[in-house]
Amino acid sequence: MQSKPPTIKDIAKKLHLSVSTVSRALRNVPDINPETKRNILELAEELNYQPNKLARSLRQNQTNTIGVIVPNLDYVISTMVKGIDEAALEAGFTVIVCQSNESFGREVVNTRRMLNSLVDGFIISISSETKSNEHFKVLQEREIPMVVFDRVIPDILASSVILDNEEGGFIATEHLIEQGYRKIAILAGPKTLGISNSRFKGYQKALKKHNIKFDPELVVHCDFNQDFAFFATEELLSSKKRPDAIFTISDRMAIGAMLAIKNKGLKMPEEIGLVGFNNEPSLALFTPSISSVEQPSFEIGKMAGKIFIEQFLNTSFSDIREEVLKPKLCIRESSMRKI
Amino acid sequence: MQSKPPTIKDIAKKLHLSVSTVSRALRNVPDINPETKRNILELAEELNYQPNKLARSLRQNQTNTIGVIVPNLDYVISTMVKGIDEAALEAGFTVIVCQSNESFGREVVNTRRMLNSLVDGFIISISSETKSNEHFKVLQEREIPMVVFDRVIPDILASSVILDNEEGGFIATEHLIEQGYRKIAILAGPKTLGISNSRFKGYQKALKKHNIKFDPELVVHCDFNQDFAFFATEELLSSKKRPDAIFTISDRMAIGAMLAIKNKGLKMPEEIGLVGFNNEPSLALFTPSISSVEQPSFEIGKMAGKIFIEQFLNTSFSDIREEVLKPKLCIRESSMRKI
DNA sequence: TTGTAGGCGTTATCAT
């Protein structure tokens, strides 16, 4: 038989008390008779009482929930979300995750939806389509706490947690150079995204440091996508300036590149080197296994969560923080050429 | 400057109307002067009014949100969740996803948390640890709508959507037999899970149909886990009864098995065949590419979502449905031995 | 230490 969940009213009635007393007992406020409190807690336990979060949130104008908006849930991002989750849990917050599926429209809709009193604030990584930040301006006006991570939003006043992408591009490229590769191509991702540009910058920096002249023909901007990478690599390999190594700014692209390389019958790492980015677990399973730049994804997420909580609790004193975490290189067979 | 979001009160005041009139206009109920309505909608638009969901849910005792509880978010399950999402969206529902991380404790906690008026019901796939279903009994008593999918809960009265796992085990095994393999081993997953047993049953059925006698020594029960599968395979390969083919009931296990096979220097598919389960995209990238049983994951999720909505709307007439969807085999190099 | 009463934003019932 259908039984409605118990409320503080029910408890109050059974114990001949007022709802306020019950409310107080349940919330551990002082000023309450220990015995009364014991009785209330016992009955609550017995009835399996659970406070109605809607009512509580409505009253307190606070939901203890963080809205997390991400472009997708690939390996790296879902690890970051786990980090956010952990930080949230420690502070008694819940996390709601929404995927924008890389679509600007869905990003806007999701933000608006969640804003309808469902969340206290946002932790965001933007979609690759997102150029305008109008929908976030609304948040700023209402002083809704917000932290951006991974892919940051240009020109927005908010704390951010990101990877040192330039460093990532740098160490990958320098490693290839140290392994004796000289004509290093880069599959550099969409130009619209900041992470692409930073990794590209790191690539250039490494070349410069080692006095290798930069050749624009070895640069391909393409989508974060295995197929694109495959075709781009095919083209590179059959061009006159055939590279002797490829640095791709994502692992998916690295896989695409590897397929094209195998197709062409080139030996890896002897004839051509390869380094990816993200260090997805499957990379170790390929033959040859693929080197990659690893992000501290979990830590990035956790830090974003912590900063959010911190700023949420200190609404008055909320200075903007910019955390930049360091990547590290994971060297495997695809780039290990003993010289 | 901080500005509180507008409410129907604000609109009512500005237009010198009562809140009830405003509420009606906003909800498209009849009995309202078209012009009044137009005015209200205009102002609402101008103020960027968004109804407060908390208040609405509290009043209506309905949140239009489905709680989805899953053991993890691997490829198959996250595809299923996308299916649920689509069905929910079509019906104006929102989805909240919680991972139990294969932990019984977290499953219980998550269920209780969400139950605190956050969701109208649940769509659930249990964790591998879950044996008791006490925490779901509470839901049943309160007549909270619930649909189970993928991994179902034993002895519970609820609609379910699952794959025909026995059929999956059958077609994988029969395919190997047709390719001339005769000593077919199975890495069969934890015994606690229904899906393990069903796939195992399908395996046995195929052997029987083709008059191959079942050999218990070719059966290994192990965790859904690449490393376990690796070691299990190593053992199988060095035993006297070395199998000439392996059917693993997950792709992760197939990868583990393949690594062990490569380690041993066996040729695939000539000397040993391999078929996995789930058809994760990366399987096509290995050399040799790995055959696998494919589930209609998206469809399973979408159907679970649809059934949920249906039953939620027809609370009176809610008979229990059991949908079983068919798998299909995806044949690749690892099992293609031309005979 | 406990109780009373008002209100969070919305919807629903009953008048007008």
Added chain:
DNA sequence: ATGATAACGCCTACAA
């Protein structure tokens, strides 16, 4: 067609 009012479950001055 519109308005007044109570209620959803909870919290919190304020009063007792």
